[in-house]
Amino acid sequence: MAPKQRTRNPELIPGVRKVSRSQMYHKRGLWAIKAKNGGKFPHHEKAPAAAAVAEKPPKFYPADHVKKPLSNKRKPKPTKLRASITPGTVLIILAGRFKGKRVVFLKQLTSGLLLVTGPYKINGVPLRRVNQAYVIGTSTKIDVSGVNVEKFDDKYFAKQVEKKKKKGESEFFESEKQEKSALPVEKKDDQKAVDATLLTAIESVPDLKAYLGARFSLKAGMKPHELVF
Amino acid sequence: MAGNLPPGFPFKRYVEIGRVALVNYGKDYGKLVVIVDVIDQNRALVDSPDMVRSQMNFKRLSLTDIKIDIKRVPKKKTLVAAMEAADVKGKWEKSSWGRKLVVQKRRAALNDFDRFKLMLAKIKRAGVVRQELAKLKKETAA
Numbered sequence: 001m002a003p004k005q006r007t008r009n010p011e012l013i014p015g016v017r018k019v020s021r022s023q024m025y026h027k028r029g030l031w032a033i034k035a036k037n038g039g040k041f042p043h044h045e046k047a048p049a050a051a052a053v054a055e056k057p058p059k060f061y062p063a064d065h066v067k068k069p070l071s072n073k074r075k076p077k078p079t080k081l082r083a084s085i086t087p088g089t090v091l092i093i094l095a096g097r098f099k100g101k102r103v104v105f106l107k108q109l110t111s112g113l114l115l116v117t118g119p120y121k122i123n124g125v126p127l128r129r130v131n132q133a134y135v136i137g138t139s140t141k142i143d144v145s146g147v148n149v150e151k152f153d154d155k156y157f158a159k160q161v162e163k164k165k166k167k168g169e170s171e172f173f174e175s176e177k178q179e180k181s182a183l184p185v186e187k188k189d190d191q192k193a194v195d196a197t198l199l200t201a202i203e204s205v206p207d208l209k210a211y212l213g214a215r216f217s218l219k220a221g222m223k224p225h226e227l228v229f
Numbered sequence: 230m231a232g233n234l235p236p237g238f239p240f241k242r243y244v245e246i247g248r249v250a251l252v253n254y255g256k257d258y259g260k261l262v263v264i265v266d267v268i269d270q271n272r273a274l275v276d277s278p279d280m281v282r283s284q285m286n287f288k289r290l291s292l293t294d295i296k297i298d299i300k301r302v303p304k305k306k307t308l309v310a311a312m313e314a315a316d317v318k319g320k321w322e323k324s325s326w327g328r329k330l331v332v333q334k335r336r337a338a339l340n341d342f343d344r345f346k347l348m349l350a351k352i353k354r355a356g357v358v359r360q361e362l363a364k365l366k367k368e369t370a371a
Contacts, residue, residue: 090341138340139340139341140340140341140342207346207349208342210345211346214345216341226337228337228338228339228340
């Protein structure tokens, strides 16, 4: 702590100071400063004020004074991946058209969704994104070191935007029929490439292919909270 | 229990010093313990080679057929020696109750993939049995 500063004019009681005005003038040495400066107290010219920027009148005056919302700089992180789910884990999908299917986990995308494949030949599940919440992670693991999943990200799965051609009614009906456009060949090839290495790994384990082809269901006497997956 | 009991007496396993029991509730669930003393109507003093001697309510114990020869509240060394002499562990593992417990534990620890393989094995076995049955049926019909 800095030593207490020496005050020239202590307050004796609230409102009453020790030294009078003229004594203070002498104590501060203002007479000496004046003498040094030839009878006058040194005086600086005021610095020229910065030229004010010509303000344009605003284009728009809002009718009501609406409060601006506070700025939010939060960047959400991708969902924390459960410890039981690692690349190569067999997952059981619990909802959607593939509910009950047992599927191989490949990687977690930046959006937090899990990239998953059937493989397509075995159970009809293509390269697909799945939410971690709708999945049970089993303890069965497959070796997926040979699979390259670098090129798959959320943009790969974005919906294809069709150019709008709204003209006549007849065209409208026609376009409805053609809505289901065929899968582009590249996607089919990607699927085949990923599945090729996976299939060799799967066929090396007995019964694993049949296991992935079968759907999971609860039978009588199975208690989910007691089951070990 | 010593003495002739009337025929048709329903009880075969008695609470006595040296009776081996299975703990069926609580922290020591699944352990085999020896009743070493009786405290009162509801509680017994119970001991085992791998636990500190403690009291247990009889409701937490399931009596087994195994009994060892000890005096009231033996020292740990004596207890262990008596258990070895009577081969409690061996008798338990050979008994049908002991073997059933092992199977239950194994079934509870089955993986989803294991359960699938089990299902395939059951179907296969049933198929073989059915084939044999069909053969036998044909023989008796002929």
